[in-house]
Amino acid sequence: QIVATSRLPNDAGHVMLMDAPLVFVGYGIHAPERDWDDFKGMDLKGKVLVVLVNDADFEDPSLNTFGGRAMTYYGRWTYKYEEAARQGAAGMLIVHEDAPASYGWNTVRNSWTGPQFDIVRADPARERVPMEGWITRDTAVALFQHAGLDFEALKRQARGRDFRPTPLTGASLDAMFDLSTTRIEAHNVVARLEGATHPDETVLFTAHWDHLGVGEPDANGDAIFNGAVDNASGTAGLLEMARVFGAAPRTQRSIVMISFTGEESGLLGSTYYAANPLYPLATTVAGFNMDSANVYGRTTGISIVGWGQSDLDERVAAAAQAQGRTIEADSNPGAGYYFRSDHFPLAKLGVPMAYAENG
Template structure:
């Protein structure tokens, strides 16, 4: 696809028309931060608001990869990095890293029908069911494929758990439950209600594909999924992306998707089963998969497939004394583009909170750091693409790093600052078992705030943000997000605000920037991240995974390379 010429000029023009001029010496810098010993230059609320006003505006068309909105977004971020004083760190000395993706989009109507007990019932895609495919075969044409229930779709040998034991699912569509067995029960083999990797939809697809299944349908329930059906519908309706894989035909299922709980319950009933009883059985050790009576599914839709190139945007702040060592600061720039119109007629999913807030913070952190004393380690700022399609920009970078991962000290990712007022605390996503959690706590304490571990471990946020791709490669990684304990409203107010956001705006057209936003929260949170980045960049110590972390072994394989860079005393 042809790219917009004169990208930087276009970006500056967009920024100029979308918000006020940026302030190099912000008048509203946090007095508390200065008193706590923060760098002289401080994060500007006005700058953050200006960035958000531009990046989340309709001009950027919802920032979907492979659209004119991407061209505008990449140009705008590149210009922001340049103005902040960073050095281009992408391909061929430029600002961007090409990310080659396979793009799949449903082309035309979707036909889905359940056949059970001698009756046929049509299902409405988007309302009853939401299907998609990333399989290289493209268009889907399945008729009367048997349905089986495989509990939570988990095979965990270390826990002596196998939902597929005794069941050959080759050529069948597997119906599975969302999350993992401990979500609604007392702590068991999966450690309690905190979601594990086994609870994520991505894992369930991968595991079923390994077994040759024709497809997977995940039963949607809002609490264990941690988001409403609207989020599922909008996500599946949008084009789907994946990195280019040599094993795509076996890695991807021919069809995959979600089914509404009520629809699943009726399916079970028509098959002579009780959904709630089957669910309780699946939560117990020794569960065995079973056919759903004589139920079959027919599904057909056409698919447009193409190979496209999206872009990560990379800017470097060179280190002064250990420039070959790297601290990554990241956030994803993509949203969902233009989708279905909501009740107000708005169809642009602007992604203001998710995740223009992080990009705004990255640019401000870069500006403040460049204006201050140079860090010891180099700091690489990466605005990542295709997070909403499965952390693909981060996955691509981890497989094709611009700077060696062995000497990358940490990946500090940001997600979804809250505009609902400042909080006493700041948080991180999931339970990472990494020293960065304690470093974040120290940074928060230095800013006069507290650190709260993720209060919603059941949602599995550790596996839903870009830092996870770096963690899988062994790099100590963390995603920092807003706290919950509001100065005005307390924890109850924070919970209510978060619940409202996920119910009414998350991945929906309502995720807009509003001039009435209370920028004190994002400003204070950005100041904590600035302090964290400074601390990691200036120390000679290497952040590390704790004992019991699944990523500790991967990091250990490159220990010798880090030892070579450590100054001798």
């Protein structure tokens, strides 16, 4: 099975790939700081890249090339499409496997067969390829067999630094589908309390106000996805913090509260703010994101999602300890939840961002 779409607007109104060569590029990672390059200088312009989901350490944590089984951004599908654009590829097919993706094929199919959303980008071709797609593992195995290749053998080779891109000789891709673009507006909601002594420095508190909207009705005929936990709870927490900060003496630094739009559609509101900040990111000294707050009652435990990804983690841990709280490990670090919420577009640009959940 295969699903494919495009988030790259074009004037032609369709995507057409004819006899596009297919090349297996392992995990599709270029990470010079880890001495890792799956591309080895191959000219990939106009080609469709076939890539594994996650990174090499998921299959063999003992490699410790990417820090063990906890996913890095290199393992996230968003990175892989971005890297494909940097390589000049015509498209990418990610081989879906449930365990390294941390979700099933139904999630892929449901997410990629309807309308796709994106922000208006200054140069979308720098971050988007004409075709973004997924294939099931069984489809990949059959495709590799058609090219005279062993999928599992190449997958094992892809775990090493000496892996080289492998053309799927005798296999190519024809793809054609219509593409229509509609521009809509949605809004981030922002409030600011100016700091008393360092007003030009900003501390962010964030949540997202959107959920999934209206879908298929349940047995009672209710078709509304209310999002009471994800993320009305975080939005309520943000409003309460605004009330408390507003009634208290001014903090030294300025406090900025942002309720983002479009989180469920791909972190759109936070991505837009990161690209078009109201207050300079260079002087945004810290941020704290709330995505699904505790609705179960009092707890002393705090789970820091993606522990070690943020410079703030140790500070949060120290503050928690001072309050008699305990820090609990990320329950599923291989799933890459740190890269799935609104703090990440800001963290990606160097803003220290913390993402904690109830324990």
